[in-house]
Amino acid sequence: MKDSKRSTFLTHLNSTTGRRSFNLANKFLFSILLLLPFFVSCAESTDYKNFHQAAFVADLHDDTPISILHGFDIGVRNSDGQIDMPRMRDGGLDLIFFSVWLFPSDYLEKDLAFQKANEIIDAVEAVEQKYPSQLRLIRTADEAISTVEEGMLAGTFGMEGGYPIEEDLSKLEHFYDRGVRYFAPTWNNSTTWATSAEFETTDTTNSVFGLTKFGQDVIRKCNELGLLIDVSHSGEQTVKDILEISEDPIIASHSSVWNLTPHFRNLKDYQLRAIAEGGGVVFINFYSGYLDSTYQSKFDALLETRKSELDSIKEELEFLGKGDEFWEAQNKFLKDDIERIKPPFEVLIDHIDYVAKLVGADHVGLGSDFDGVSSMPKGMNDVSDLPKISQALFSRGYSKGDVKKILGENLLRVFKKVTG
Structure with missing residues (x-):
């Protein structure tokens, strides 16, 4: 009787362990599949960066x-x-x-x-x-x-x-x-x-x-x-x-x-x-x-919106004899606005x-x-x-x-x- 119970217990244990092992293997495989795009993405990211650094770029x-x-x-x-x-x-x-x-x-x-x-x-x-x-x-x-x-x-x-x-x-x-x-x-x-x-x-x-x-x-x-x-x-x-x-x-x-x-x-x-x-x-x-x-129509509209401020900047630079610096000053002043229309x-x-x-x-x-x-x-x-x-x-x-x-x-x- 003891041997019979022991046999039944071992059969049940092996069966349960087998199911658990199978389930763990499935979970592990499922996790790998979920992470695979991430690993591929990382590899591709590294590959294009390494490729670019190795290439001659002009x-x-x-x-x-x-x-x-x-x-x-x-x-x-x-x-x-x-x-x-x-x-x-x-x-x-x-x-x-x-x-x-x-x-x-x-x-x-x-x-x-x-x-x-x-x-x-x-x-x-x-x-x-x-x-x-x-x-x-x-x-x-x-x-x-x-x-x-x-x-x-x-x-x-x-x-x-x-x-x-x-x-x-x-x-x-x-x-x-x-x-x-x-x-x-x-x-x-x-x-x-x-x-x-x-x-x-x-x-x-x-x-x-x-x-x-x-x-x-x-x-x-x-x-x-x-x-x-x-x-x-x-x-x-x-x-x-x-x-x-x-x-x-x-x-x-x-x-x-x-x-x-x-x-x-x-x-x-x-x-x-x-x-x-x-x-x-x-x-x-x-x-x-x-x-x-x-883009150009958006930029032109932006210039019109900011016309009074830009005119003031231009007048000040011209007064200082720095008229050639207006383009750079304009871009700096409009930086955040330009970012929005890129x-x-x-x-x-x-x-x-x-x-x-x-x-x-x-x-x-x-x-x-x-x-x-x-x-x-x-x-x-x-x-x-x-x-x-x-x-x-x-x-x-x-x-x-x-x-x-x-x-x-x-x-x-x-x-x-x-x-x-």
């Missing part, structure tokens, strides 16, 4: 030199501005093109634009001298690669607007010798020898657009020197003339897509195709107004994706315009946010090879082709 347009000229130290982490070397490393940026851009008042007098442009280059060279183990100014694609392999940040110059050459080809050669590696004939203001996109769009009295004879000579001189030609800001006729004359691939250092946002600063499909057919690259601008067709991050990826689908991933890259615009999409606050672009491209199904091209390899290809 940004074709940054307006930080004006701030550097006025004493901004990019060698330390700052709470303002969008570019400094610590945040460049956070964002995986390897090669930065420092923009040589002038205030319109800087080219009203003869030789003043030439002088101011040299001062900007001097200021950036002083940063290299101050931080010789962190930043190196390079002249070629190979120098950029070797600099990054040594663990340093690479920098070079792009000239935004041809005003500093003052109708003198020897001055163009001078700036090439100083390290300028792309040259844009115009900014929003036309030069005497090339019409800008803004001018060609808004001027109703002038029927003569494009390059003059001297403008054509400028393009040929760029080809002779091995200087990349940048058509961002150039008018449609100017772009057509450049494409017809240039024997080298050309770039648009910071432009976006007209078909998505019809703004005079953006490029139409036929222009995108022509640049790609010549082996060139279009580097997408991050400014909200070039990415979202509804478009979503995905609009930036939409423009990259559009160009890649239209002409191929070999012909699109990044030209942020950091420190040069008042608004970028939500989530793109400064250079440290660049890895989000890799993440977004992967989420849209882009291969690692194509993402690498977009991040920097396309720039290296055209840079090496033109500058050697």
Whole structure:
């Protein structure tokens, strides 16, 4: 009897233990399944960040030199501005093109634009001298690669607007010798020898657009020197003339897509195709107004709402002889308002994706315009946010090879082709 009870008890115990073991195993498996998306998400997060840091990343347009000229130290982490070397490393940026851009008042007098442009280059060279183990100014694609392999940040110059050459080809050669590696004939203001996109769009009295004879000579001189030609800001006729004359691939250092946002600063499909057919690259601008067709009307309404306050700020600055500082003061005053009307991050990826689908991933890259615009999409606050672009491209199904091209390899290809 005791043996029978013992047998029954053991059978019951084994049965109960088995059920408990089965239930525990099920609970454990269920818990793993619940946590699996979290583990996958963490792995993907780590993967895109590691991938981005390992890739060669180039940004074709940054307006930080004006701030550097006025004493901004990019060698330390700052709470303002969008570019400094610590945040460049956070964002995986390897090669930065420092923009040589002038205030319109800087080219009203003869030789003043030439002088101011040299001062900007001097200021950036002083940063290299101050931080010789962190930043190196390079002249070629190979120098950029070797600099990054040594663990340093690479920098070079792009000239935004041809005003500093003052109708003198020897001055163009001078700036090439100083390290300028792309040259844009115009900014929003036309030069005497090339019409800008803004001018060609808004001027109703002038029927003569494009390059003059001297403008054509400028393009040929760029080809002779091995200087990349940048058509961002150039008018449609100017772009057509450049494409017809240039024997080298050309770039648009910071432009976006007209078909998505019809703004005079953006490029139409036929222009995108022509640049790609010549082996060139279009580097997408991050400014909200070039990415979202509804942004400008929202911003204009904001300016109207704040008109009285902004007028007071402008009057005070002009009284102090600091009228050129109004744009920056306006952006600072409107910062919280601008934050509310920013478009979503995905609009930036939409423009990259559009160009890649239209002409191929070999012909699109990044030209942020950091420190040069008042608004970028939500989530793109400064250079440290660049890895989000890799993440977004992967989420849209882009291969690692194509993402690498977009991040920097396309720039290296055209840079090496033109500058050697």
